[in-house]
Amino acid sequence: MMWLIAGANGQIGRTAASYFQSQSIEFTSFGSQDLDISNLNQVExxxxxxxxxHILNAAAWTDVDKAEIDHERSLATNAIGPRNLAVSARKVGACLVHVSSDYVFGGGASSPISEVTKANPINYYGITKAQGDENVSIEYPGGSFILRTSWVYSRYGKNFVKSILRKAITSEDDIFVVDDQFGQPTLATDFVKKMHQLCLSDAPMGTYNITSSGSTTWHGFAQEILRLCDFDPERVKPIKSESLDTLAQRPKYSVLSNAKMRGVGLDSMEDWSEAICRSVEEIRQEVEVEIGF
Ligand SMILES: NC(=O)c1ccc[n+]([C@@H]2O[C@H](COP(=O)([O-])OP(=O)(O)OC[C@H]3O[C@@H](n4cnc5c(N)ncnc54)[C@H](OP(=O)(O)O)[C@@H]3O)[C@@H](O)[C@H]2O)c1
Incomplete structure (x- = not known):
């Protein structure tokens, strides 16, 4: 295997590079300065x-609120970029692994959502991610995995775990977090390992959900982060999504079913609570370094 990673400076890009290195898997990674996936000539x-x-598309415009005002950039990165990669991968016969999102769904479901459910996004980020998935499946259906994950966190970049820890460490104030959005916090390392297993398996190409098992709310997740780090979890106070003045709406329920992944012989991933228990100390250390604690 020889991997090309696009979006190398993001959470999943950096995690994949670190994992491939640890496994002595050959790879070359490109940040957005060296490979802009919205530029077809450059990608080709x-x-x-x-x-x-193999090509890992870990590049995306992931700022859900800014996507509401910068439609052009969101479309170029999340919809056109995946099409450019699919066209180019097809020309050299590479397997394209395109990372997608639970936000292609609008939140109206009440049980885990399968891969065959039609996308029905409620924000512009989700609209462009759904377009990216469609573009990949139109351009290169026989050579692409579209892997939908959710609520990604890691020691790298910006994510929910790091911002909750930063608040907990730097202040004694209450932390207000929504308790009416349900999803699956997923550790980037676990996602990358499962992605690699899938590529080594005989699984047919297509769309797969790859998320932690179980589900929670952002409020439940924040309480667990504080509890594991010996802060008082009662500092996390529940609020409703409507009370936040965000530009983009978020799905109330975007829990994905992992039945298809199990059906091709891969084990379920650990419950989200076990993954955060295993990883929170390393992430806390990273946050402490960042804030000079
Ligand atoms: N984060 C989540 O909670 C979450 C949840 C579900 C699915 N996902 C999906 O997982 C994937 C990776 O997410 P992540 O959390 O690792 O995101 P991230 O940390 O925001 O990283 C995305 C990377 O993409 C790069 N990028 C942006 N525009 C680009 C372009 N035109 N060409 C090349 N690179 C470009 C960015 O580069 P710069 O730093 O230079 O801007 C950034 O390093 C995305 O497909 C995302 O939709 C994420």
């Missing part, structure tokens, strides 16, 4: 010159 040149066996 890079893919042709490397001729990788």
């Amino acid at each position: 040149d890079v893919v042709k010159s490397l001729s990788p066996s």
Whole structure:
């Protein structure tokens, strides 16, 4: 296997690079400065010159609120970029692994959502992510995995776990967090390992959900983070989504079913609470370094 990673400076890009290195898997990674996935000529040149066996598209415009005002950038990165990668991967016969999101769903479900459920996004980020998935499946259905994950966190970049820990460490104030959005916090490392297992398996190409088992609310997740770090979890106070003045609406329920992944012989991922228990100390150390604690 020889991987090309696009979006190398993001959470999943950095986690994948670190995992491939630990497994002595050959890879070349590109940040947005060196490979802008919205630029077809550039993508074609890079893919042709490397001729990788696998391409990981970890690049995306992930600022859900800013996507509401910068439609052009969101569309270029989340919808056109995946199409450019699919076209280029097809030309060299590489397997494209495109990372997608639970936010392609609108939140009206009440039980875990399967891969065959039609996308029905309620914000512009979700609209463009759904378009990206569709573009990949139109351009290169026989050579692409579309992997939907959710509520990603890691020691890298910006994410919910790091911002809750930063608040807990730097102040004694209450922390207000919504308790009416349900999802699956997913550790980037667990996602990358499962993605790699899937690529090594005989699983047919197509769309797969890859998330932690179980589900919670952002409020429940925040309380667990504080509890594990010996802060008082009661500092986390529940609020409703409507009380937040965000530009983008978020789905109230975006829990994904992992039945298809189990059906191709892969084990379920651990429950979200076990994954945060295993990883929170490393993330806390990273936050402490960042704030100079
Ligand atoms: N984070 C989540 O909670 C979450 C949940 C579900 C699914 N996902 C999906 O998981 C994937 C990775 O997310 P993440 O959390 O790792 O995101 P991230 O940390 O925001 O990283 C995304 C990376 O994409 C790069 N990028 C932006 N525009 C680009 C372009 N035109 N060409 C090349 N690179 C570009 C960014 O580069 P710069 O730093 O230079 O801007 C950034 O490093 C995305 O597909 C996302 O939709 C994420």
